[in-house]
Amino acid sequence: MSKKSRERVLKQAQASFHYETPNPESVLKEKLPKKQFKMNQMDAYLYDKIFETEPIGFFRDAWLRFRANRASLIALIIISLVVVLAIIGPMIRPYTFRTQHTEFGVLPPRIQGLEKLGICDGTLVYNLQKSELEDYGDSVVKILDEYIWVYRGREIEMVTVKINMYIRRGAQDHYFWFGTDNIGRDMFVRVWRGARISLLIGLVSVIINCFIGVVYGSISGYYGGKVDMIMQRITDTLGAIPFLVISILFIMVLGAGIQSFILVLILVNWIPMSRMIRAQFYRYKDYEYVMASRIMGAKDRKLIFRHILPNAIGPIITQATLAIPGAIFAESFLSYLGLGIQAPEPSIGVLLAEGQKVLTSSPHLTLFPAMIVSILMLAFNIFGNGLRDAFDPRLRGTEQ
């Protein structure tokens, strides 16, 4: 209810204390004279008309409402962009995720075009002794500051200089867009390959979770009664085990790898999914249309998959979308604890954990994976919220 209509109702309610209701019998007595009666549609032929408006399906309707929400539309575009980059990103550079250039370790980012603007131009700022400056030769781009440092009574002439690391290391021909790590692997390729693996883990685990959740939740919700009670006790007991405990234990045994990550995420996340689907089944199974179908002889399987599940598809998609950032977060979290994927293969969490160790000396190693995981999670959360609003049956048809 809007604020205005609420105030109106309130005023009516307050006014009704003083309002005198007319005697109902007096209203009935005021009859119209017969002459004034006139049939309205005497001459018209009345028959059912075909709808002139276009029918709108469930998904089309949701899409129309989703499109109206700017923020989630932008989030969708960002997600698609990240996915596309995660697929083609590693291919557009001449390096692979395991090509090592040991002589070019820990180079800062350098990007064609942007380097002329002074951003990502492969330079670092150093504090050096003035006498050392000659060693650096061409690579000195600019002297920012000169000062005197008193060290054990001696005065040392110091300079703050901007040094082009690419010239210093003899890597003028190379453009490492996101810089390199300590053994000279291109971070751009590694970050996107990591994003690909993180996304893959998230997506696969969520899809399998959906499947398990649909089977478990629909059986539990549809049949109800004793079956439901036993199944719910099982999920309650399993659901009480903290995520951290079960994931650490399983990864300890299975060894870190994509498969064990997916398995752990399935073990943990199928429970909320099945609970949500059970709730949906509880809601729909007593509807009249289900009863009508049952009276006409539909089997349980048909009722579950043909009549109830399609109605629950909106919340399922929403929950699945919101579960993906959770899975990505869990993956990076576990990688961060040193339970990450094995060495040459990167994932966002592994990259972050590696970067954290050298945060102060080479922040670019943390910056790019952190940015991508944050953007990805932000986009998925906003996108999921938009989907929830779009699929919400209570909001259907409220906007024109």
Next chain:
Amino acid sequence: MAITLFIIVSICFFLIRLIPGAVAGEGALPEIRIALEKRYHLDQPLWNQYLIFLKNFFSFEFGESISLYARTPVFDVIRTKIPLTLQLNIYALLLTLPLGMSFGVIAGLKKNSLTDHIISLMVIFFISVPSFVFASLLQYIFAFKLGFFPFLLNLKPGWSLDKFSSMILPILALSFGGIATITRYLRSELFEALNSEYMLLSKAKGLTQVQSTVRHAIRNSFIPLCNVVVPMFTNLLGGSLVVENIFGIPGMGSLIAQSLGASDYYLTIATLFFYSIIGLTSILLIDLSYGLIDPRIRMGGGKVRE
């Protein structure tokens, strides 16, 4: 709860037996291996091992740390680590609760205003950005670039200003996620409460907007909050895992990470056991607190009994 705990312990036992060379290393000398096997009852049948394991676990004898703190009982190691973690988490919670509540109430009362939009934007930002990214960012900007706070936690015993200022960053990193969660939850609850029938009734009875909001809407919207706050405490313990690693805090979280790195299985499992107990206790607390706080559930419970 007891069943869940039992299941966790059993899983722990069987998983630890699945790890090859968990106790005696693969390349250990035969005499050492036999001695170790005797010490850890590995020479007995699996069923007996399981019983001994259970008996030890429920009498809080978790064995000894193997590599990290050699020959120290695991229980003692954990006991020295808990206070620091608990201290940090309680401070974080003390910061989180009032801030989250006030932001939530402000956003809920002024829904769809500019303030609400700003708060909502912050909420979705802090929920989405992972805590470790946020912690690294804080550390890099405030400790390294600006130098406002120390880089790592000051571990001097007792109290000093230095120690307090070194605790600010970890506390901030721990509490932002919680603030965002509480704000989001309270905002929607309060909005729903403001639009409910009893608000209309209370206003029709002559209460002013402020009176009815404070006495009815806000009070009612606080009830479901315990559903969020209690598990948040356990989540904080989990979240502090990463934050502790970043800021070099020798608490429970870094203990887990270290024990994993050093393959110190007894230590890991005992720590995980503690986490499970905390988690299960919090679930129990939620169930109990619901009945205490919400009169509707108390009455509902009474009806069933009749």
